[in-house]
Amino acid sequence: MSEAVIRPAVTSPGLLASLDPLLREWLPRQRWFAGKGRPVTGFSQVAAVELLPWNAKLGLLHLLVRAHQPLAPTHGALPHPGDCYQLLIGVRETLPPHLAPALIGHPEEGPLAGRTVYEALHDPRAADLLLEALRTRTQVGGLRFERDTRQELQDDLVPRVVTAEQSNSSIVYGDTFILKLLRRILPGINPDLELPLALAREDCPRVPAPAGWMVADLDAETYVLGVLQRFVPGATDGWDLALRELAKGEDFSGEARALGRATAEVHTALSRALPTVTLGHTQMDMLVDGMIERLEAAVQAVPALRPYAPGLRSAFDALAELAAEGETWTAQRIHGDLHLGQCLRDPAGDWSLIDFEGEPSKPLAERRLPQPTARDVAGMLRSFDYAAHSGQPLVADWADVCRAAYCTGYAEVSGRDPRSEPVLLRAYETDKAIYEVVYEARHRPDWLPVPLAAVHRLAGGAAAS
Numbered sequence: 501m502s503e504a505v506i507r508p509a510v511t512s513p514g515l516l517a518s519l520d521p522l523l524r525e526w527l528p529r530q531r532w533f534a535g536k537g538r539p540v541t542g543f544s545q546v547a548a549v550e551l552l553p554w555n556a557k558l559g560l561l562h563l564l565v566r567a568h569q570p571l572a573p574t575h576g577a578l579p580h581p582g583d584c585y586q587l588l589i590g591v592r593e594t595l596p597p598h599l600a601p602a603l604i605g606h607p608e609e610g611p612l613a614g615r616t617v618y619e620a621l622h623d624p625r626a627a628d629l630l631l632e633a634l635r636t637r638t639q640v641g642g643l644r645f646e647r648d649t650r651q652e653l654q655d656d657l658v659p660r661v662v663t664a665e666q667s668n669s670s671i672v673y674g675d676t677f678i679l680k681l682l683r684r685i686l687p688g689i690n691p692d693l694e695l696p697l698a699l700a701r702e703d704c705p706r707v708p709a710p711a712g713w714m715v716a717d718l719d720a721e722t723y724v725l726g727v728l729q730r731f732v733p734g735a736t737d738g739w740d741l742a743l744r745e746l747a748k749g750e751d752f753s754g755e756a757r758a759l760g761r762a763t764a765e766v767h768t769a770l771s772r773a774l775p776t777v778t779l780g781h782t783q784m785d786m787l788v789d790g791m792i793e794r795l796e797a798a799v800q801a802v803p804a805l806r807p808y809a810p811g812l813r814s815a816f817d818a819l820a821e822l823a824a825e826g827e828t829w830t831a832q833r834i835h836g837d838l839h840l841g842q843c844l845r846d847p848a849g850d851w852s853l854i855d856f857e858g859e860p861s862k863p864l865a866e867r868r869l870p871q872p873t874a875r876d877v878a879g880m881l882r883s884f885d886y887a888a889h890s891g892q893p894l895v896a897d898w899a900d901v902c903r904a905a906y907c908t909g910y911a912e913v914s915g916r917d918p919r920s921e922p923v924l925l926r927a928y929e930t931d932k933a934i935y936e937v938v939y940e941a942r943h944r945p946d947w948l949p950v951p952l953a954a955v956h957r958l959a960g961g962a963a964a965s
């Protein structure tokens with residue numbers, strides 16, 4: 501095992517103050533910024549490490565900053581310290597043309613006055629430095645770069661930034677590895693690292709194994725900052741593939757069945773790797789209460805849901821009734837946010853699942869709770885429905901055929917057909933469709949009709965007036 505390289509942390513005072521006015525403008529424009537719709541009124545420094553001194557020809561600052569924002573009305577009177585974000589800031593005299601799109605601005609005051617600051621992920625030299633830190637297991641300040649020393653990490657891999665819309669930010673190294681840098685940082689064990697590591701221990705081939713990870717140790721808490729994983733070269737994600745096949749009028753049921761098999765393989769491996777529990781009456785009541793609370797909050801946020809509320813609620817009440825009659829369910833660790841966009845098919849036709857972060861808006865502890873596997877299944881079933889309704893002429897039965905094939909594939913591997921628990925599945929599908937209505941209303945209003953159509957169906961047809 502190679503020795504960790506330990507370097508002292510160096511930080512100059514005043515750096516954050518120098519960046520403050522620029523970051524207030526820049527941060528809210530980023531896709532991954534979670535506090536959309538509320539201005540950023542200032543920052544506090546959680547941690548700062550100069551990976552390269554700011555006054556060198558190329559400076560590189562690793563910052564964890566808390567963004568202060570006025571409370572959203574839904575937060576009520578509860579104090580909220582503000583979300584903590586990971587930033588990698590490059591500092592140069594001037595930007596070479598290829599880095600122009602990464603410009604953050606020109607600080608006017610403080611130590612950085614007169615220099616140019618930019619989003620350093622786009623700079624191959626910064627990306628190289630991160631990989632080198634992982635390779636050599638560098639520790640600097642509170643930052644710790646770790647790796648699985650059984651996997652070779654070459655030092656000549658050419659980096660490129662992933663430009664797709666993402667909740668986080670990723671760099672691909674030579675089509676061999678992909679480093680995901682988490683943007684909104686939370687203390688504690690992050691399932692995006694925890695679950696792929698557990699699956700790698702189980703030799704599950706359906707999830708790319710982590711080759712390295714980056715954490716910050718701060719005030720007795722560990723924050724996962726990034727995960728380096730095997731890259732699946734030439735992969736197409738399930739969403740793009742489904743839309744492509746739909747547009748050609750091609751059958752997708754073979755792929756849907758393979759996806760069901762892949763999901764069941766991952767669930768089986770997770771049930772071996774991590775604890776499973778039985779959910780009885782009390783636990784199911786809590787689970788159903790959560791669904792009802794989310795419905796109520798969604799109705800407040802999106803009034804178009806109101807007429808459907810009684811019909812949607814009946815899906816949750818039916819589940820509570822089964823629990824009251826003594827039925828129990830097994831819960832285990834699951835993906836937590838599964839949809840077609842989280843599935844990658846390689847050129848040989850094999851599927852992998854990625855992005856085990858869970859629903860980013862939920863606390864880590866909640867995301868790490870064991871849950872019925874039906875929740876992931878419902879996410880995928882919703883995704884086939886999304887694909888069928890996403891613009892192209894509606895192909896009759898396309899979604900139904902895919903949904904059935906997916907469940908068949910799932911049953912082939914796990915021995916349990918998700919359709920054999922219709923009440924549980926309907927409750928989870930309803931919960932997900934409600935989540936999607938809120939998500940689309942907030943982020944992509946043009947897409948709102950897609951989950952609303954599902955709400956109409958799940959609520960039992962015509963809206964009650």
Ligand SMILES: Nc1ncnc2c1ncn2[C@@H]1O[C@H](COP(=O)(O)OP(=O)(O)O)[C@@H](O)[C@H]1O
Binds near residue numbers: 668669729
């Ligand atoms: N192991 C991988 N191999 C190939 N591509 C990947 C891999 N992991 C992620 N990607 C690509 O990067 C994109 C973003 O990854 P994801 O983990 O979903 O990030 P985020 O949490 O930011 O949404 C994916 O949609 C996929 O295109």
Ligand SMILES: O=P(O)(O)O[C@H]1O[C@H](CO)[C@@H](O[C@H]2O[C@H](CO)[C@@H](O)[C@H](O)[C@H]2O)[C@H](O)[C@H]1O
Binds near residue numbers: 837855860879887939
């Ligand atoms: O990208 P994330 O994993 O953070 O997930 C969020 O965004 C998704 C959209 O990008 C959203 O997914 C919804 O739209 C998909 C098509 O774009 C569809 O396949 C999914 O089934 C549907 O839920 C997801 O809900 C949201 O959490």
